[in-house]
Amino acid sequence: MVVGDKIPEVLGIDQHGNEIKSSDYRGKKLVLYTYPKANTSGCTAEACSLQAHKAELEAEGYMIIGVSKDKQASQQKFAETNGLEFPLIADTDTRLLQELGSWGEKVACGRRTIGTLRTTYLVNEEGAITRIFTPKEIKTKIHAEQILEVIR
Numbered sequence: 001m002v003v004g005d006k007i008p009e010v011l012g013i014d015q016h017g018n019e020i021k022s023s024d025y026r027g028k029k030l031v032l033y034t035y036p037k038a039n040t041s042g043c044t045a046e047a048c049s050l051q052a053h054k055a056e057l058e059a060e061g062y063m064i065i066g067v068s069k070d071k072q073a074s075q076q077k078f079a080e081t082n083g084l085e086f087p088l089i090a091d092t093d094t095r096l097l098q099e100l101g102s103w104g105e106k107v108a109c110g111r112r113t114i115g116t117l118r119t120t121y122l123v124n125e126e127g128a129i130t131r132i133f134t135p136k137e138i139k140t141k142i143h144a145e146q147i148l149e150v151i152r
Contacts, residue, residue, distance in 0.1 A: 001101050006127045007032060008099050011065065014087035015075035020065065022127045029062045030123035031147060034102040036116040038070045038078035038088070046118070046140040051084050053144035060151050067091050068116060106135070120147065
């Protein structure tokens with residue numbers, strides 16, 4: 001997906017078993033972020049950064065939704081362990097990750113693998129992408145601050 005594209009209507013099932021749709025958020029802006037694996041250091045740092053600045057993001061009109069290929073139980077544990085108060089979609093079949101363009105080849109420690117590309121999509125009130133943070137841009141420990149810098 002690129003800036004201007006609309007995000008899919010059906011986003012998936014969150015850690016509580018609720019179906020999340022983009023139309024549920026019409027009239028609100030979104031921070032839709034994809035991450036490789038719950039309960040890993042980088043993903044925890046990123047999620048905690050977003051949670052720590054959730055009130056500031058909401059004051060700017062943004063709601064947060066996370067997406068990874070983890071199972072619902074893993075997402076629930078991740079949310080509970082870290083006090084995350086936003087939906088975490090369990091995209092186990094990677095349908096949403098692929099639609100967003102957040103699934104592909106990556107290189108870690110010289111090894112090429114296929115997996116989730118850490119990406120953040122800022123989405124407007126109509127469901128259209130207004131900004132994309134690519135994997136190279138995202139600094140997990142201060143990611144919320146990066147977003148706030150762009151939207152303010």
